[in-house]
Amino acid sequence: MTSDKQPRGGGSESPYITATFRIRRFNPEISDEATWQDFRIEIDPKERVLDGLHKIKWDVDGSLTFRRSCAHGICGSDAMRINGKNRLACKALIKDINPEKPITIEPLKALTVLKDLVVDMEPFFQAYRDVMPFLITSGNEPTRERLQSPEDRERFDDTTKCILCAACTSSCPVFWNDGQYFGPAAIVNAHRFIFDSRDEAAEQRLEILNGQDGVWRCRTIFNCTEVCPRGIEITNAIREVKRALITRRV
CATH class of the missing domain: 3.10.20.30 (Beta-grasp domain)
Structure with missing residues (x-):
């Protein structure tokens, strides 16, 4: 009209x-x-x-x-x-x-x-905080930046794009039925550090996501990937975390 x-x-x-x-x-x-x-x-x-x-x-x-x-x-x-x-x-x-x-x-x-x-975004952000979305290392503070090869950086490049909009998590049928599920966004942000060669807490994050509210709840419906405004391959990131849990290799 x-x-x-x-x-x-x-x-x-x-x-x-x-x-x-x-x-x-x-x-x-x-x-x-x-x-x-x-x-x-x-x-x-x-x-x-x-x-x-x-x-x-x-x-x-x-x-x-x-x-x-x-x-x-x-x-x-x-x-x-x-x-x-x-x-x-x-x-x-x-x-x-x-x-x-x-x-x-x-x-x-x-x-x-x-x-x-x-x-209310608090439950969403609590799941994000629970996966420890920050670099964890041991030893003395370095005197220069922690170097990383382009190949190592590319390993988790896709999951650095998350803007925490909750579009993926709130499109997930599993999350609709059980708000205790970590949800795609939290898993994506865990992936970003699990596969970072500079980080030393991959095992801790994998154990967190290995629980009853973690990655095994995902049913690979692809809703999350379809709605992501940043084009992140979320379902693939969840698959890689599942594989790391099975093989214990990152």
């Missing part, structure tokens, strides 16, 4: 369309039940879903609540379900989501909703 809004720059045809954002709203101070609310806005289809959310919050309903920070796909804070798929709102273009139909926006699944599109 083409809007009646006048074009900018004197063109003969307006670049704007009228899009409907159907947003799942929840405010625990008002009701224990979530509801859906439609917002019709004028927007350039080349803009992002995040831009649409900004228009709604700034111009229509200031109570709409969501997280965002860098708006460039780096911080991961604006992960949400858009038309049933986990995405970053700052990377999802309106034109790529069929704006002729309502664009449904809801919070990530399996994490407690605090308000509107904001979920």
Whole structure:
């Protein structure tokens, strides 16, 4: 549907369309039940879903609540379900989501909703902390940087790309059914250090992930890999951790 809004720059045809954002709203101070609310806005289809959310919050309903920070796909804070798929709102273009139909926006699944599109990320970050996502070494502090060959660096290069957006973990059916499962993101961040030639705590992390809530819960459904905004081969990383547990070689 083409809007009646006048074009900018004197063109003969307006670049704007009228899009409907159907947003799942929840405010625990008002009701224990979530509801859906439609917002019709004028927007350039080349803009992002995040831009649409900004228009709604700034111009229509200031109570709409969501997280965002860098708006460039780096911080991961604006992960949400858009038309049933986990995405970053700052990377999802309106034109790529069929704006002729309502664009449904809801919070990530399996994490407690605090308000509107904001979920409680603490369980997610606790799983991340539990896998010890930092370099562990012994001996005296070195007087120069710890050297590493390009080949050794490449071994874990893919899993350094994680931005902790939780898109992968909240897309996992195992995590939906049992929030105690570490989840793909925690395993990915463990992988990043397990296979780092400079680190000395691979065995500790493998033992952590060998428990009942660790890698063996993964059913290789590939949801995590499909939704990762950074293109990480998450399922492959989980497979490599499983193999390391079996062979005890990294």
